[in-house]
Each structure stands twice: as C-alpha cells, then as structure tokens.
Amino acid sequence: MRIKAQVAMVMHLDKCIGCHTCSVTCKNVWTNRPGMEYVWFNNVETRPGTGYPKQWENTDRYKGGWVLRNGKLHLRAGGPVTKLASIFYNPNMADMNEFYEPWTYDFQHLHKRKKGDSIPVARPRSTITGDFIDKPEWGPNWDDDLAGGSETVPLDPNVQKLQEHIAMEYEKTFMMYLPRICEHCLNPSCVASCPSGALYKRDEDGIVLVDQDACRGWRFCMNGCPYHKVYYNWNTHKAEKCNFCYPRTEAGLPTICSETCVGRIRYIGVVLYDADRVKAAASVEDPKDLYESQLSVFLDPFDPEVIAEAEIQGINHSWIESAQQSPVYKLAMKWKIALPLHPEYRTLPMVWYVPPLSPIMNHITNEQELSAEGYIPAVDQMRIPMEYLASLLTADDTAVIRRVLLKMAAMRVHMRAKTVGGIDFSDESKLLKEADTTPEELEEMARLLAVAKYNERFVIPTGRREMNNDLDYKRGACSIEELAPPEGKVTYPFERSEGL
Amino acid sequence: MEVLFWWTIFPYMCGTILVVATFYRFVYRGKSWTAPSTEIFEKKWLRVGSMLFHYGIIFAFIGHIMGVLIPIEVYNAIGVNDETYHFFAIAGGGLAGLMVVIGLLVLFFRKFAHPRVRAHTTAGGYFTIIWLLLVAGLGTYMTLIYNTTVGAFEYRLAIGPWFRSLFTLHPMADLMIGVPLLFKIHVIVSFILFAMIPFTSLVHMFSFPLRYPTRAPQQYRARDGYNKNSR
Numbered sequence: 269m270r271i272k273a274q275v276a277m278v279m280h281l282d283k284c285i286g287c288h289t290c291s292v293t294c295k296n297v298w299t300n301r302p303g304m305e306y307v308w309f310n311n312v313e314t315r316p317g318t319g320y321p322k323q324w325e326n327t328d329r330y331k332g333g334w335v336l337r338n339g340k341l342h343l344r345a346g347g348p349v350t351k352l353a354s355i356f357y358n359p360n361m362a363d364m365n366e367f368y369e370p371w372t373y374d375f376q377h378l379h380k381r382k383k384g385d386s387i388p389v390a391r392p393r394s395t396i397t398g399d400f401i402d403k404p405e406w407g408p409n410w411d412d413d414l415a416g417g418s419e420t421v422p423l424d425p426n427v428q429k430l431q432e433h434i435a436m437e438y439e440k441t442f443m444m445y446l447p448r449i450c451e452h453c454l455n456p457s458c459v460a461s462c463p464s465g466a467l468y469k470r471d472e473d474g475i476v477l478v479d480q481d482a483c484r485g486w487r488f489c490m491n492g493c494p495y496h497k498v499y500y501n502w503n504t505h506k507a508e509k510c511n512f513c514y515p516r517t518e519a520g521l522p523t524i525c526s527e528t529c530v531g532r533i534r535y536i537g538v539v540l541y542d543a544d545r546v547k548a549a550a551s552v553e554d555p556k557d558l559y560e561s562q563l564s565v566f567l568d569p570f571d572p573e574v575i576a577e578a579e580i581q582g583i584n585h586s587w588i589e590s591a592q593q594s595p596v597y598k599l600a601m602k603w604k605i606a607l608p609l610h611p612e613y614r615t616l617p618m619v620w621y622v623p624p625l626s627p628i629m630n631h632i633t634n635e636q637e638l639s640a641e642g643y644i645p646a647v648d649q650m651r652i653p654m655e656y657l658a659s660l661l662t663a664d665d666t667a668v669i670r671r672v673l674l675k676m677a678a679m680r681v682h683m684r685a686k687t688v689g690g691i692d693f694s695d696e697s698k699l700l701k702e703a704d705t706t707p708e709e710l711e712e713m714a715r716l717l718a719v720a721k722y723n724e725r726f727v728i729p730t731g732r733r734e735m736n737n738d739l740d741y742k743r744g745a746c747s748i749e750e751l752a753p754p755e756g757k758v759t760y761p762f763e764r765s766e767g768l
Numbered sequence: 769m770e771v772l773f774w775w776t777i778f779p780y781m782c783g784t785i786l787v788v789a790t791f792y793r794f795v796y797r798g799k800s801w802t803a804p805s806t807e808i809f810e811k812k813w814l815r816v817g818s819m820l821f822h823y824g825i826i827f828a829f830i831g832h833i834m835g836v837l838i839p840i841e842v843y844n845a846i847g848v849n850d851e852t853y854h855f856f857a858i859a860g861g862g863l864a865g866l867m868v869v870i871g872l873l874v875l876f877f878r879k880f881a882h883p884r885v886r887a888h889t890t891a892g893g894y895f896t897i898i899w900l901l902l903v904a905g906l907g908t909y910m911t912l913i914y915n916t917t918v919g920a921f922e923y924r925l926a927i928g929p930w931f932r933s934l935f936t937l938h939p940m941a942d943l944m945i946g947v948p949l950l951f952k953i954h955v956i957v958s959f960i961l962f963a964m965i966p967f968t969s970l971v972h973m974f975s976f977p978l979r980y981p982t983r984a985p986q987q988y989r990a991r992d993g994y995n996k997n998s999r
Binding site: 347348349351352355356357358359361363364369396397398399455456459460462463464465467468469470471472480481483484485486487500502504505506732 | 798799801802803804805806807808809810811814815818819821822823883884886887888972975976977978979980981983985986987988989990991
C-alpha cells in the first residue's frame with residue numbers, strides 16, 4: 269500500500285449559474301499574458317454544446333487519454349516510439365482555430381478620432397497578428413446559453429452519441445453549465461505523453477504541474493490530455509496548465525475559482541488513495557466499471573490501519589484530519605453523489621461533479637401536486653438529459669445517474685416535507701428505497717450542499733515545509749544578506765547562549 | 769594565411785563558441801531552451817515543411833558521419849569500392865539534400881505567407897532558415913550537380929582526415945589546400961552554422977528526448993525531505 273494524498277474538487281452543477289466569475293478571476297490571475305490570451309485554465313461550457321476547444325471530447329480526432337489493448341493501457345495517440353517518430357509534426361494537436369483567435373478592441377480610436385457625423389467604434393484587433401478582425405467567427409463561450417442553437421448543439425460529441433433527437437424548440441430543450449479545470453488525474457495521460465518528463469504529479473498533494481525549465485515544447489501533452497487542459501504558450505513556446513492555484517492551496521486557501529464562485533458550487537478537500545492500485549483500476553475491461561474501480565482506489569481516512577500506514581509513509585496528522593473532514597470524501601465516496609467527468613478516458617480524474625437535477629425539474633409542470641413517489645417516473649421519463657449526463661459522467665451507465673438523481677430528488681422532497689410541508693414523505697417511502705438512502709443522510713447532504721460555510725466547503729491543510737532544513741533562514745532572510753557572511757558561519761566575539 | 773586562419777584557427781573559434789555558449793544558455797537561460805513550434809498557428813504547411821526538413825537533415829547528418837567521420841580505410845577494408853560509395857553517396861545524399869532544401873523553402877514561405885506565423889517570426893528566425901538554406905543548398909548542389917558534372921571529389925581523402933584531425937588537436941590544415949572552392953565555402957558556412965546554434969532555436973536538437981521510451985510513464989516529484997519514512 270503506497271498511500272498518497274490528493275487535493276480534489278467537487279462541483280455541484282445544480283448551483284452553477286454560468287456567470288463565468290471563476291473563469292474571469294482565473295484568467296486575471298494566471299493567463300493574462302501574451303501567449304496565453306487564448307487560454308482558459310478554468311472555463312464554463314454550456315451543455316449541450318461544442319465545448320472549448322471545439323469538440324474536445326472527440327477522442328477519434330484528438331486522440332487523448334488511454335485505451336485498453338489486450339488488457340494493457342496504451343496512450344490513444346501512440347506510445348513513446350510513435351511519438352518520437354511524429355515529433356516534428358503532431359497530427360492530432362488542435363490548432364488555434366479550434367480554440368479561437370483572441371482579440372482586443374481598438375479603444376484608442378475612440379479617443380483619437382476627429383469629430384464627425386458618425387459614432388466612432390472600437391474595432392476588434394487580433395492579439396496574435398495585430399490585424400483587425402472584421403468578422404470574428406468564434407470566440408470564448410461563443411455558444412453560451414445555447415446561443416449557437418441548432419448549429420452548435422449537434423456538434424457536441426455527447427449529443428452525437430444519443431439515439432434520440434434533441435428537441436431544439438425553446439420550450440422543449442434543456443441545458444446545463446459545465447465548469448472545467450484540469451482534473452489533476454491519478455493516472456494522467458499528459459504526464460505519460462511528455463517526451464521530456466517535464467510534466468509531473470506532486471507526491472504531497474497530487475497536483476499536476478509543468479516544469480518550465482524542463483519543457484521543450486514538444487506539444488504532445490496538448491492533445492494527450494483528453495480534457496484538453498494543457499495549453500501551448502506561443503510566446504515562451506512551453507506548455508502551461510491549471511496548477512490548482514498551488515500557492516494558495518499550500519497556504520490552506522481554496523483555488524481562486526472556488527474562492528470567487530458566486531454560486532458556491534465548489535468543494536475542495538483531501539482524499540487518500542493507494543497509488544499501487546491506480547494502474548489496475550484504470551485497466552478494467554468495461555468502461556462502465558471505471559467509476560466503481562476508481563472508487564476502490566480511495567482509502568477510508570477513519571480506518572486505523574490506513575492512518576497508521578499513512579503516518580509511516582510521511583503523511584502528517586493535519587493531512588489525515590483534513591481527509592476525515594473532507595467534503596470531497598463525503599460527496600464522492602461516502603454519499604456517492606459526485607461523479608468523475610468522462611471516466612472512460614481511464615485517467616482517473618479528480619475533479620468530480622454532482623449531476624444537476626434542474627434540467628429534469630424544469631420539465632415538471634405539476635410539482636405542487638406531485639407525491640413523493642411521483643418523482644420516480646419524473647426522473648425516469650427524462651431520458652434525454654439522463655443519457656446525456658451518463659455520457660458525461662458515467663461512461664453511458666444511466667443506472668448510476670438514475671440513482672444519484674433519485675437521491676437528489678429524495679433530498680429535495682425530504683427537505684420540502686420538513687420545512688414547508690404539504691407533502692407526505694414517510695421513512696417507508698418508495699422514493700427513499702429506490703434512492704437507497706436514509707433521512708439522516710439526506711439531511712447531512714442538504715447541509716453540505718445548501719448551507720455549508722466556507723470552512724466546511726474548503727478543508728485544505730497547509731502545504732508541508734517542516735522537512736526544510738533552512739526554514740529559519742527562509743523566514744528571516746534579511747536585507748544585508750548579500751553583505752553578511754552565510755548564516756551559521758558567524759563567529760561571535762562574545763559567548764552565545766545555547767539555542768540562539 | 770588561408771591555412772592558418774580558415775583551417776586551423778576558425779574551426780576552433782566556432783567550436784569554442786558552440787560549446788561555451790550552449791553550456792551558458794542551458795544553465796543560465798534554461799527557460800528559453802525549447803523547440804519553438806508554430807504548429808498552434810498553422811498545421812497544413814508545417815506538416816510538409818517540417819517533416820521534409822527534419823527527416824532530410826537526419827539523413828544528411830547520417831550521411832556526413834559516413835562521409836567525413838568514418839575513414840576511407842574502413843570502406844576499403846569492408847570492400848566497398850569508390851564507385852559504389854559515390855553512387856550511394858550521390859543518390860542518398862542528393863535525396864536527403866533535396867528533402868532539406870524543399871522543406872526549408874516550404875517553411876520559409878510559410879513564414880511569409882501565413883499572417884499568424886509571420887507575426888511571430890523574429891529576424892533571428894529568418895536568418896536561421898536562410899543560413900540553413902545556404903549550407904544545405906551548397907551541399908545539395910555539390911552532391912547532385914558538381915559531383916555528376918565536374919567529377920566526384922574524393923573528400924574522404926581531404927576534408928574527412930582534416931575534420932577528424934581537429935578533434936585530436938593536431939589539425940592537418942594542409943589537406944584543405946587542394947579542395948575545390950565550393951567545398952571550402954560549404955565547410956566555412958557550416959562552421960558558422962555550428963557557432964550559431966546556441967544563439968538560435970536550433971538548440972532544441974540537443975534535447976531530442978531519446979530517453980522517453982525507457983522512462984516510467986508516470987512521473988512523481990516530491991519536495992526534498994518529504995516521504996522519506998522519517999516520521
């Protein structure tokens with residue numbers, strides 16, 4: 269048993285209002301530099317839609333993630349030898365048109381134009397070429413709120429898989445928001461795709477980073493990541509990616525996207541997992557089993573054996589304590605209402621999602637008259653959203669989605685019965701049985717999902733530094749550093765007391 | 769003068785610049801050490817140009833090892849006569865040279881023609897391509913035209929031994945006197961190219977990730993002192 273800690277995130281999609289505050293704060297902190305204008309470490313997609321970059325889920329085209337061949341994991345884009353042979357031209361990489369050509373506006377024109385009859389306009393100007401773009405044809409969130417309508421929705425790879433036709437009439441359609449960051453996978457295919465070994469997963473907290481000194485710009489990580497969350501900085505010619513705001517998480521603070529989330533949809537916590545089990549968990553035959561096999565990798569932070577072993581392996585007490593209070597552990601492993609995004613890529617992603625009930629509830633017109641049992645057929649009848657969610661979160665296993673949605677519906681009914689009344693919801697209710705839950709669990713869930721405060725949503729232990737030998741020096745490095753002799757080599761003309 | 773400067777001092781000057789400046793850049797300018805790809809801007813022409821150029825130059829490099837670094841005595845010992853050698857050298861070298869030249873021309877015009885690529889090409893980028901074209905163009909001309917019209921020059925008796933003698937620090941510069949002018953110019957511009965390497969994007973050739981197939985797919989890194997079973 270090789271125990272590692274992983275800082276993970278859960279997003280509760282029902283609460284996402286698609287305001288893009290996370291994307292904007294992230295952009296202002298990390299990607300507002302030349303070379304990174306087109307990059308969004310965090311982006312929010314309207315689903316169904318094409319996503320960013322366009323059709324990133326189309327694995328036939330970008331060849332991201334892993335595939336299982338003869339029981340063994342292989343990179344879909346090809347192993348090291350294939351990669352070295354195609355190092356001069358990467359056929360599967362997305363070019364800028366798949367993201368978008370970033371632009372700014374010619375604001376100076378508003379100031380400088382001579383007085384005239386017409387109102388001056390600020391024309392869009394490409395930040396790549398500096399030329400005016402007379403007609404931008406794609407941009408960030410171009411298809412936000414289904415605005416691409418019947419033109420962009422059919423491009424969604426998840427929609428293309430659906431047997432049924434998605435109604436695009438305003439009253440009949442459905443939509444949801446999907447905020448995405450790097451998944452900080454347990455079995456990251458970007459790391460395996462990097463010829464230089466520049467990408468790595470941190471032992472202490474599982475954050476996946478790019479070593480800017482080691483990156484040589486070979487670009488295989490860009491499409492090696494099936495989530496397309498590693499980007500090429502055309503200015504430095506090196507790869508950059510979401511770093512889970514490690515300077516913040518090391519200080520015990522949530523990532524900037526979580527901190528600023530208006531809907532408070534994000535939860536951050538520590539989970540313990542067994543690194544020795546990762547490979548086997550990613551290699552199960554049926555993609556539908558990947559969700560369960562990934563769950564089997566995680567360790568119970570209350571198990572005395574796990575605690576003892578974790579301490580031997582150098583995970584300190586504050587991390588174990590955080591793992592016990594982790595909201596991620598509760599949502600994903602204990603209550604099992606959070607699900608991994610596209611488990612079929614076999615990367616064992618670590619940003620999980622509570623599927624939204626709203627696309628289904630929006631279609632219920634008679635909720636006032638609905639009995640508790642009435643919610644079961646209501647969930648079942650919404651086949652299209654359910655299949656769509658299954659395509660996103662469970663490798664097309666609708667049974668898992670149904671269980672989670674029923675649990676969410678049960679929570680809704682239970683809390684409504686408790687606080688508003690007017691609905692009969694007994695402990696023997698069929699809904700409770702179908703959802704396989706108890707009123708106590710539902711109340712705990714409701715607490716964490718609806719009223720949890722900052723300290724409950726973000727349980728992040730500070731990064732470890734106690735193994736640094738020169739901590740005092742780092743803390744107290746003073747301005748005469750360059751002039752004074754190195755610390756510890758000072759000889760004093762007078763006797764020093766012990767310990768000074 | 770020619771013997772002393774061009775065939776004795778100059779090669780060592782270029783070699784020194786190559787070694788010292790490459791070392792300096794790797795150690796002190798590590799963040800600029802990269803393969804400066806523009807594939808994100810344009811893919812179609814890059815595919816043709818980059819594949820032709822890179823594979824061509826790898827073949828050309830192997831060809832130069834065979835022609836310059838491996839002594840003629842080796843060929844004689846294994847029974848490859850001069851006609852056979854030159855036939856394969858002209859055919860193989862010509863093909864490699866053409867690949868390099870055509871690839872470079874495609875890359876060069878791509879830099880002009882595609883607005884996004886053009887916006888991000890520096891003077892150094894153009895200069896590198898032009899100089900490579902000069903070196904490769906001369907080499908290809910020598911291989912394909914000079915060798916077949918004027919006559920196959922036996923560089924394995926002149927340039928080869930001279931080049932190898934540079935490494936033993938006893939340069940046999942007199943060997944270069946009788947070499948045709950075209951070959952001399954090719955050697956000189958090549959040495960300038962060697963000296964250019966650390967100042968241009970060409971450094972990425974030293975980073976070809978040969979170790980990739982042998983390393984573990986997943987890479988973990990820990991802070992110093994973490995996870996050392998120290999309790």
